[in-house]
Amino acid sequence: MPPSNDLKVAMDECLVRYGGDLYPEIVVAAKGAWVRDSAGREILDFTSGQMCATVGHSHPAVVAAIKESAEQAIHLFSGMIPESVARLARKIADLVPRPLKRSLLVSTGSESNEAALKMAKLITGGFEVVGLGGSWHGVTSAAGAASFASDRRGYGPTVPGVFALPEPNAYRCPIEHCRERCDMTCLKVGLQLFDMQTSGARAALIAEPVLSAGGVIVPPPGYFETVREACRARGMLLIFDEAQTAFGRLGAPFAATKLGVVPDIMTVSKTLGGGIPLAAAITSDEIEQTAHERGFAHYTSHVSDPLPAAVGLAVIETIERESLVERAGELGAYLRAGLLDLQQRYEAIGEVRGEGLLLGVELVKDRESREPHHELGARTTRRCLELGLSMNIRRRPERGSVWRIAPPLTVTREEIDTALQILDRALGETLDEMARGSGA
Numbered sequence: 001m002p003p004s005n006d007l008k009v010a011m012d013e014c015l016v017r018y019g020g021d022l023y024p025e026i027v028v029a030a031k032g033a034w035v036r037d038s039a040g041r042e043i044l045d046f047t048s049g050q051m052c053a054t055v056g057h058s059h060p061a062v063v064a065a066i067k068e069s070a071e072q073a074i075h076l077f078s079g080m081i082p083e084s085v086a087r088l089a090r091k092i093a094d095l096v097p098r099p100l101k102r103s104l105l106v107s108t109g110s111e112s113n114e115a116a117l118k119m120a121k122l123i124t125g126g127f128e129v130v131g132l133g134g135s136w137h138g139v140t141s142a143a144g145a146a147s148f149a150s151d152r153r154g155y156g157p158t159v160p161g162v163f164a165l166p167e168p169n170a171y172r173c174p175i176e177h178c179r180e181r182c183d184m185t186c187l188k189v190g191l192q193l194f195d196m197q198t199s200g201a202r203a204a205l206i207a208e209p210v211l212s213a214g215g216v217i218v219p220p221p222g223y224f225e226t227v228r229e230a231c232r233a234r235g236m237l238l239i240f241d242e243a244q245t246a247f248g249r250l251g252a253p254f255a256a257t258k259l260g261v262v263p264d265i266m267t268v269s270k271t272l273g274g275g276i277p278l279a280a281a282i283t284s285d286e287i288e289q290t291a292h293e294r295g296f297a298h299y300t301s302h303v304s305d306p307l308p309a310a311v312g313l314a315v316i317e318t319i320e321r322e323s324l325v326e327r328a329g330e331l332g333a334y335l336r337a338g339l340l341d342l343q344q345r346y347e348a349i350g351e352v353r354g355e356g357l358l359l360g361v362e363l364v365k366d367r368e369s370r371e372p373h374h375e376l377g378a379r380t381t382r383r384c385l386e387l388g389l390s391m392n393i394r395r396r397p398e399r400g401s402v403w404r405i406a407p408p409l410t411v412t413r414e415e416i417d418t419a420l421q422i423l424d425r426a427l428g429e430t431l432d433e434m435a436r437g438s439g440a
C-alpha cells in the first residue's frame with residue numbers, strides 16, 4: 001500500500017472522532033488560500049482553516065517567527081515574561097479601544113472565554129451568564145455552557161446559571177415576529193425573561209458581535225448599544241467574543257471599533273495566532289486591578305508562552321504591513337457582489353449576509369416560505385469540495401442551512417472568481433440533478 005493509504009487507514013482506525021465529517025484524504029500541505037491533499041488535489045480554502053489563517057496558511061512572516069522563536073525560547077516557567085509577550089501585550093494595548101488595555105495571553109478561544117467568565121464572576125460576585133441563541137464560545141465547561149450552537153446533549157448538567165437570549169436573526173426570527181429587519185423585540189423579550197428568572201447574582205453577558213456558527217447573523221444597528229446599557233443597568237459585565245472578528249475580518253480592526261461599543265472584556269483567539277494556538281482575554285486597568293486584588297488566578301502551563309506570542313506579533317505586523325483590514329473591506333465587497341449575482345440567478349439563495357470577509361449564504365427551498373434546504377446545502381458543499389473549493393455549511397434543523405464563507409484576508413480577486421465559478425457550477429449541477437431526481 002502507498003504510504004498515503006496507510007495513513008488513511010490510520011485516520012479511520014486510530015483517531016477519536018470529534019464531530020463533523022472528516023475530509024476523506026490526508027492533507028499534506030497548506031499555503032496561502034490553498035490546501036493540497038495526498039492525492040495531489042489543490043483545494044481553495046474558504047474557511048481559512050478553522051477560521052484562523054487570516055494571513056493565509058504558512059505566511060512567510062509566521063514561518064520566520066516560529067523558526068526564530070524556536071531558536072530563542074519555545075516555552076518558559078509561567079512566572080517569567082518573555083520579550084515577545086511584553087511586545088505583544090503592548091501591541092494589543094495600542095490597538096484595542098480604551099479602556100481595554102491589559103491582556104491575559106492563553107492558548108485557545110475556549111480558554112480565553114473561560115478566563116473572561118471567571119474574571120466577570122470575581123468582579124461582580126455573581127455567577128449568572130447570559131448568552132445568545134446560536135452562539136459558539138468553545139467546548140470547555142463555562143464557555144460551552146454559554147454556547148447554544150454547539151452540541152450540548154449527553155454530558156449531564158452544564159454549569160448553573162446560564163440563560164439564552166433569542167438571537168437577533170431577522171431572516172429566521174426566533175420569536176416569529178420580524179421578517180426583513182430585526183426590531184429587537186427578541187432582545188426585549190429575552191431580557192424580560194432573564195429578569196424574571198435571575199437569582200440576582202448576575203455576572204456577564206457574552207456575545208459574538210457577528211454570530212458566526214449560528215449562521216453568520218449580523219445583529220441590527222443599535223443592538224449592542226442596547227445590550228451595553230442592559231448590562232450596565234443590571235451590574236453585569238459585557239464580554240465580546242471576537243475570536244473570528246478581531247484583527248480585520250470585518251474590514252475594521254475589531255467589531256468593537258466598527259460598532260462603537262466597547263465591552264468590559266474582549267476575547268480574541270483564532271485570528272491572532274494565524275494557526276498557532278494563541279488567545280487573549282483583554283480588559284481595562286480597573287477590572288484587572290480589582291480582579292488581582294481578589295486573587296484572580298489563571299496560572300496554566302502555557303500562559304504567556306514565548307513562541308505563540310512571537311507568532312501573534314508577526315500576524316498583527318503582517319496585517320498592518322499588507323493593509324489586510326482595508327483589503328477585507330474591499331474584497332468582502334467584491335465577494336458579496338459575486339454572491340448577490342448568484343442570488344439573482346438561483347431562487348435557492350434566500351439571503352446573502354455578513355460583513356467584510358465573513359459572509360453567509362442561506363439556502364432555501366423557496367424564498368417565500370424560507371424553508372431551509374438542507375439537502376441542497378449538504379450536496380452542494382460536497383460538490384464544491386470535489387470541484388476544489390472547501391466551504392463550511394452550518395446546518396441546524398429549524399435554523400437554516402447557511403454557507404459560511406471566510407477566505408484568508410490575503411485572498412486574491414482571481415481566487416474569489418474561481419470560488420464563485422465553482423459555487424455557480426456546483427449549485428447548477430446539484431439543482432439539475434435534484435430536479436431529475438438523481439444522486440444521493
Ligand SMILES: Cc1ncc(COP(=O)(O)O)c(C=O)c1O
Pocket residue numbers: 108109110111113136137138139208212213241242243244269270
Ligand atoms: C466565536 C468563537 N469563540 C470561541 C471559539 C472557541 O475557540 P477554540 O476552538 O479555539 O477553543 C470559537 C471556535 O469556533 C468561536 O467561533
